[in-house]
Every structure is written in structure tokens, then in C-alpha cells.
Amino acid sequence: MTREDAPARRRDADATKAALLAAATTLFAERGFEQTTVRDIAAHAKVNQALLFRYFGSKDALFQATLATSSRQMIAETPPEKLVARTLALMLAPDAPKADASPFYAVLRSSSHEQAASAVRQDIGADYARVLASLTDEPNADIRADLVLAWLLGIGLLRSVVNKQPLADADPAVISDCVLKAVAVLLERSAQHVYAD
Amino acid sequence: MTREDAPARRRDADATKAALLAAATTLFAERGFEQTTVRDIAAHAKVNQALLFRYFGSKDALFQATLATSSRQMIAETPPEKLVARTLALMLAPDAPKADASPFYAVLRSSSHEQAASAVRQDIGADYARVLASLTDEPNADIRADLVLAWLLGIGLLRSVVNKQPLADADPAVISDCVLKAVAVLLERSAQHVYAD
DNA sequence: CAGCGTTGTAAGCAAGCGCTTACAACGCTG
DNA sequence: CAGCGTTGTAAGCGCTTGCTTACAACGCTG
Known part of the structure; x- marks a missing residue:
């Protein structure tokens, strides 16, 4: 963000801020x-x-x-019909909490916290739901979109927070396959697109 | 549990224990x-x-x-092919956290707590997954079962903890309909059974 | 190099937490 | 009705928490 020319100044407010933000992002995702x-x-x-x-x-x-500093950019950069697949891939990757999926896990581990909830309600979650709803012509498209979002959250919860077997150690490809087939039923029109990738 | 004959003794350890347990059940479900x-x-x-x-x-x-004191008995009393539908009905009922679904919500609001996680891993969640897995002949039946469980958890999370619209105020029947259709794809053999009820 | 805003440090405060203790009131048993 | 285990009460202990304060060290500007 700010200019990064000088090599490690001894007193650097921006670096301090960034270090705090990075540490907080990691720890909130790991512990809530x-x-x-x-x-x-x-x-x-x-x-x-x-x-x-x-x-x-x-x-x-x-x-x-x-x-x-959320993964909002992924939504913008990903074609709608591949959003579920991409998000799954991100979430199911090893050490997902430490990587780009960290806001996801921060929210999952802090779901009771009002700010985390409102982030899902208004920011990250709302963006997801909007894109997902655009994938189908079925009635109640927005509810179907919320159900898909709920599934993504639930999978993250059960796999990485609760650590339930066999899901926790299951092959991401197997999970993706199952989920995408079922999601295709929910968001019918674009079955072939969602299933792709 | 204990004999309930005497009408409200002034000093009653059992009644005190029960009152504490009831209050705790309610509050843990409501706040985590x-x-x-x-x-x-x-x-x-x-x-x-x-x-x-x-x-x-x-x-x-x-x-x-x-x-x-979990809703384990529901699993025992419900025929496997109706488990998803029954659980959904329970979870989607108004004021679910205050009713029989309270352990569900206690876990959702305390997911980082190790004991809550292990309850899902070993007790409630394991029971659910075992029954769900028995519904299909597909390969990876146990993973599919976990995915269904994850969905149920995710729906509770998004609807009642996060309170995301439109899911939070959606008609339980609409939700059930969508979910059961998609679950039927996951647990294929018993499509007609799961879809029933 | 004097002055001063910026950055970093050490110490601690008030509040809330889970939990313990010391004691009083009760009511069954001999 | 004396004795005693059981049940209920009031007070507070020790610790951790988020946050504040008072101060020192730095380095740019005049």
C-alpha cells in the first residue's frame, strides 16, 4: 500500500501496523x-x-x-459459474486458515461475535449470495444461494474447526465432486457450468 | 429422573441441579x-x-x-430415511435454540470450544453421520454423510446465528424442499425415502 | 543543534472472570 | 432435642482481560 523503498527503518509506523494486522489475521483465523x-x-x-x-x-x-481485508477480490475475479468450485478449492487446501481463506475461518471461529456475523450478513456473505443467486432461474434463487453459502460454511466448520473424521482428512477432489453435483441440483439452469472446473 | 412426589421442598438438591442444568442449556444455546x-x-x-x-x-x-442431555434420542426414535427431514424441521422451527435443538445451537455458538467440537466429533455428530451413511451405497458414503451433517450445521449457523437474510426468515418448507432434493443426489440409493415426509 | 512531533516501552488500572471459603439455616436421625 | 450431614448464602481471592498512562528514544525540521 504505502511506499516500500527504504530498507527496514528502525521506526516505521506503517510496518508496525502491517505486522499487527498480519498477526491478527492469522490468530483470529486460527483461534477465533x-x-x-x-x-x-x-x-x-x-x-x-x-x-x-x-x-x-x-x-x-x-x-x-x-x-x-477480505477475500472479496476473489469474488470479483472469478467467473460466477466457477465460484463454488474455486471457493471449495481454497477452503479445502491444506492450512487454509493460514492462507487466503483466513477471513472465512475467522468468521467460523467467532460466529457469535456480532461483527463477524454482520460481515457475513452484509459484506462477504452478501457478495457470495448475490453471485450465486445469479446462477439460477429457479424460484427462491436467493434462498438457494444462501443454502449453498451455508453449505460452504458448514463444510469449513466440520472439517477444519470441529475436525470431524472422515471429512477432515478427505480428499478435496472427492468433496468437490460430491458438493458440486448436489449444488447443480439446487442451481439448476447452470448445472453444466457449475459442474465445470 | 428422580422421584417427583413431594410438592416443592424448600431445600431440594435435585431441583437445584435441574434448574441449573436447564438454565445452562438455554443460555449456552442462546449465547454460546x-x-x-x-x-x-x-x-x-x-x-x-x-x-x-x-x-x-x-x-x-x-x-x-x-x-x-442431547437430542440423541431423536436419532434412536427416527427412521433413518426421515432423519434429515426431521432434523431440518426441528432446526428450522421458530425459537429452535430454546427448544429441543438447543445442543445443536450450543455447539454452533461454541464451535471453538474443544468440548463442543468433540461432542460433534464423537457423540451427536458421529451418531448422525453413522445413520446418514447407512442410507446410501455410493462410494465414500461416510464422507457424503459428513457433508450432509455439515450442511445442517451450516444452515443453522447462517440462519439462526448469523441471521442472514433471506435465509433467516425463509419458510421452513421451502428450505426443506430444496435441501432434501439436493441431499437425495448425495445419498442416491434412497432418494425416494429421503425425499419423503 | 535545539525543539518537537512521532514511534516505542514499561507499568499498571479497573472490571470481569471462574472458583473457593467460611458460615448460617435447615431438617433428618439417634 | 442434641448432633450432624445437607443445602443455601455472602463475600472475596487470584487471575486474566482490554485498555490507559507516563515516559523515553528517535529523527526530521528550523
């Missing part, structure tokens, strides 16, 4: 909001914890900042 | 484990909070006790 303390985040970022409050104001605001 | 304090539970049960520790030992043990 409540189980992550500001001391954890500061330690992980190798930064004094008072700076967290100087630069972000509160733990809540930092959480919101991590959610804002 | 972390957001519920022992003081909340004691107040809701109209009982001194020290008694919670006398009778249950710890907040964790009380949580486990609420999960043990």
Missing part, C-alpha cells in the same frame, strides 16, 4: 476472536501491545480491519 | 459457552452460584452435562 488476546497479537507481531491501541483503537476495530 | 457466565446461569436458575460448583464442579463440566 475471543480466544485471541491483544497480548497474543502483539507478541506474534513482535510489537508492544500499546501500539495496537494507538494504531487500531480497540481489539474490535482491529478485528473489523482484518475482515475488511 | 464463552459469552455465558456462571453468574448468568445462577441468576437465570435463581440459585446461588456457589451451588453450581458444588453440584457440577466447573463451568466446563456443566457444559458437558448439557451436551450429554
